[in-house]
Amino acid sequence: MRLDLVPRGHRSPVVEALSPALAFLAAVLVGGVAVSLLGVSPAAAFSVYFIAPLSELWSLQEIAIKAAPLALIATGLAFCYRANLWNIGAEGQFVVGGLAGGMVAIATHGSTGATFWILPAMLAAGTLAGIAYAMIPALLRVKLGVSEILTSLMLVYVAELLLDYMARGPLRDPAGFNFPQSVTFDDAARLPSLMEGDTLHAGVLVTLAAVGLAVVVLGRSLFGFEMRVVGASPRAARFAGFGAERLTLAAFAISGGAAGLAGIVEVAGRIGQLQPTISPGYGFTAIIVAFLGRLSPVGILVAALVIALTTIGGEAAQIDLRLPLDLTRAFQGLLLGLVLGADVLTRFKVRLVPGAAR
Amino acid sequence: MSLDLVQMILATVLAAATPLIIAALGELVAERAGVLNLGVEGMMVCGAALGFAAAVETGSTLAGALAGIGAGMALAALFGVLTVGLAANQVASGLALTILGLGLSGLAGAGYVGLKREPAPHLAVPGLSDLPGVGRLLFGQDGFVYAALALAVAVSWFLWRTRAGLILRAIGDDAAATHSLGLPVRGVRFLAVLFGGGCAGLAGSYLSLAYTPFWTPAMTAGRGWIALALVVFASWRPARVVGGAVLFGGATVLQLHAQASGIGLPGQLLSALPYLATILALVLLSLGRRRGGSLAPAALGRDFTPHR
Numbered sequence A: 001m002r003l004d005l006v007p008r009g010h011r012s013p014v015v016e017a018l019s020p021a022l023a024f025l026a027a028v029l030v031g032g033v034a035v036s037l038l039g040v041s042p043a044a045a046f047s048v049y050f051i052a053p054l055s056e057l058w059s060l061q062e063i064a065i066k067a068a069p070l071a072l073i074a075t076g077l078a079f080c081y082r083a084n085l086w087n088i089g090a091e092g093q094f095v096v097g098g099l100a101g102g103m104v105a106i107a108t109h110g111s112t113g114a115t116f117w118i119l120p121a122m123l124a125a126g127t128l129a130g131i132a133y134a135m136i137p138a139l140l141r142v143k144l145g146v147s148e149i150l151t152s153l154m155l156v157y158v159a160e161l162l163l164d165y166m167a168r169g170p171l172r173d174p175a176g177f178n179f180p181q182s183v184t185f186d187d188a189a190r191l192p193s194l195m196e197g198d199t200l201h202a203g204v205l206v207t208l209a210a211v212g213l214a215v216v217v218l219g220r221s222l223f224g225f226e227m228r229v230v231g232a233s234p235r236a237a238r239f240a241g242f243g244a245e246r247l248t249l250a251a252f253a254i255s256g257g258a259a260g261l262a263g264i265v266e267v268a269g270r271i272g273q274l275q276p277t278i279s280p281g282y283g284f285t286a287i288i289v290a291f292l293g294r295l296s297p298v299g300i301l302v303a304a305l306v307i308a309l310t311t312i313g314g315e316a317a318q319i320d321l322r323l324p325l326d327l328t329r330a331f332q333g334l335l336l337g338l339v340l341g342a343d344v345l346t347r348f349k350v351r352l353v354p355g356a357a358r
Numbered sequence B: 001m002s003l004d005l006v007q008m009i010l011a012t013v014l015a016a017a018t019p020l021i022i023a024a025l026g027e028l029v030a031e032r033a034g035v036l037n038l039g040v041e042g043m044m045v046c047g048a049a050l051g052f053a054a055a056v057e058t059g060s061t062l063a064g065a066l067a068g069i070g071a072g073m074a075l076a077a078l079f080g081v082l083t084v085g086l087a088a089n090q091v092a093s094g095l096a097l098t099i100l101g102l103g104l105s106g107l108a109g110a111g112y113v114g115l116k117r118e119p120a121p122h123l124a125v126p127g128l129s130d131l132p133g134v135g136r137l138l139f140g141q142d143g144f145v146y147a148a149l150a151l152a153v154a155v156s157w158f159l160w161r162t163r164a165g166l167i168l169r170a171i172g173d174d175a176a177a178t179h180s181l182g183l184p185v186r187g188v189r190f191l192a193v194l195f196g197g198g199c200a201g202l203a204g205s206y207l208s209l210a211y212t213p214f215w216t217p218a219m220t221a222g223r224g225w226i227a228l229a230l231v232v233f234a235s236w237r238p239a240r241v242v243g244g245a246v247l248f249g250g251a252t253v254l255q256l257h258a259q260a261s262g263i264g265l266p267g268q269l270l271s272a273l274p275y276l277a278t279i280l281a282l283v284l285l286s287l288g289r290r291r292g293g294s295l296a297p298a299a300l301g302r303d304f305t306p307h308r
Helices: A013-035 A041-055 A057-082 A090-107 A118-144 A149-170 A203-219 A222-232 A232-239 A243-270 A281-291 A299-322 A326-347 B003-032 B040-058 B060-086 B091-114 B136-137 B143-161 B163-173 B175-180 B185-211 B223-233 B238-261 B267-287
Strands: A002-007 A347-351
Touching: A002 A326, A002 B267, A013 A041, A013 A299, A013 A326, A013 B143, A013 B175, A041 A057, A041 A299, A057 A203, A057 A243, A057 A281, A090 A118, A090 A243, A118 A243, A118 A281, A118 B185, A118 B267, A149 B223, A149 B267, A203 A222, A203 A243, A203 A299, A203 B163, A222 A232, A222 A243, A222 B136, A222 B267, A232 A243, A243 A281, A243 A326, A243 B238, A281 A299, A281 A326, A281 B091, A326 A347, A326 B060, A326 B091, A326 B143, B003 B040, B003 B136, B003 B143, B003 B163, B003 B185, B003 B238, B040 B060, B040 B091, B040 B185, B040 B223, B060 B136, B091 B136, B143 B163, B143 B238, B163 B175, B163 B185, B175 B185, B185 B223, B223 B267
Parallel strands: none
Antiparallel strands: A002 A347
């Protein structure tokens, strides 16, 4: 028996929309089997993972807060991945953005007088730091032909260690009883809350604005078109005279800036100070989100909500059902694999040829 | 410095280099066949978890190593089905494999955190192992170290001295041309991916069975990624993998010694050294190669679907 893949003449939009949903369904089924192997009823687990978080206001807010950085980073990454550029160091750009923006907050801590500029300055510093950090692998690739995959990933470890050093050393709160954390930011350096007394903060609006902008740029601008062509057919892009070097730098700047902005939004929104670690792996999870959303901004928004739901559900399952958090991570990895596998349905017609030699 | 101290340092360098050698050799074979598997870290960490679990259950280091190989190959098979069978994107599939592997290893190793066992036994040849200066270095290592060096010789011989190796390299350079010669492109690629997974799993089991004889979550700490960089650094040649791994092992050991002796630099800076060294090595390599063109297999990372 032989498996033949026959390229499709044109892509069907129905199949394109169905294939991630199909992959999600398959991942849930496999997850159900895994859960029952761990001695928990799949129905109970399903309800804790996917139903319960949707039924309470606080967990809905948590989902929005977790989905916001994921969607913001993934939207930036979509620019890279569409152009076949592999920035997998968004986690590092996120950390550096949070660090740079946080340093603005710490430097202006306790200042009197006009403070309205502090928050915008923090957001700008975070974004710029993310861009600058992403420029390292981008320039190495453009100028020296060094694989951006490995350099961007290595820089994640460097960024994490830098933040760890800064939070324990130079930026530590001198009056903080030696706890490895900075001063708590002033109110002027915090993103305002959207609901009085609740956790939902204005960072969610930042993400929505970025996604809206990305829809326009990717779908309606020459730049977005160039990006798609470079990824789909580098040869055609060369003939059309699109500068590959310029597009590479731009794609990295966008993804690095988005990750850096997400970093400072997380620090100024939820955390409110600098700590040795500020990210539960948002930069890596965002890669899953980007592909789950098929590299389109709206799809990414939906995918970020789904992944955030499984993360919140995973935390609840750890407490309620004693299911380990690693189960959630394995589920997310499996989901990405299945999404990529299901992609074959959109690109090819799969035919089984019985009896044929391999 | 006394001769024995030099020998001791060299032995620790070799020990730090061993997992990198094994994992990088496996990845080298897969990449020579044209498949870029970024999931080395995931396969490695699963090899570490399952290898340790199996060794604890059976009491045998060999059973642990075999379980590690099996774990790596199982994940590699999944990757092979996706990328070779279904022509999925190799970069993204490799990332999925890493995330999946980190999660699965946490699940599999959960019951074994905090347990300890004897590290894999070291070779002891009466007379030879006690030779001053070189005895322990040459005749007193554990089995993994010798396996790694033997593997380097075997991979080198296979790729350049056998017909099968020639076919594998040809597939990595031009899949369509080899397909038109009637060679089984997808079959060879799948086997190469499996071999890479087995090696990554073995490298992981070395970490939890010999290097630090216990299991902690995510204990590979980026070694899988360094192994990937090593393949590029070695310009896809097994002998250079060994040389490069010894250099990286040296950087790791140097950093550990510097931390222990407290030379006044922040520990985080020293911990960052292996990653910075990797970037530096890649930069230097490409600087030295400005005019020579790329040495990578020409079809690396490109999927292949035969059209009929």
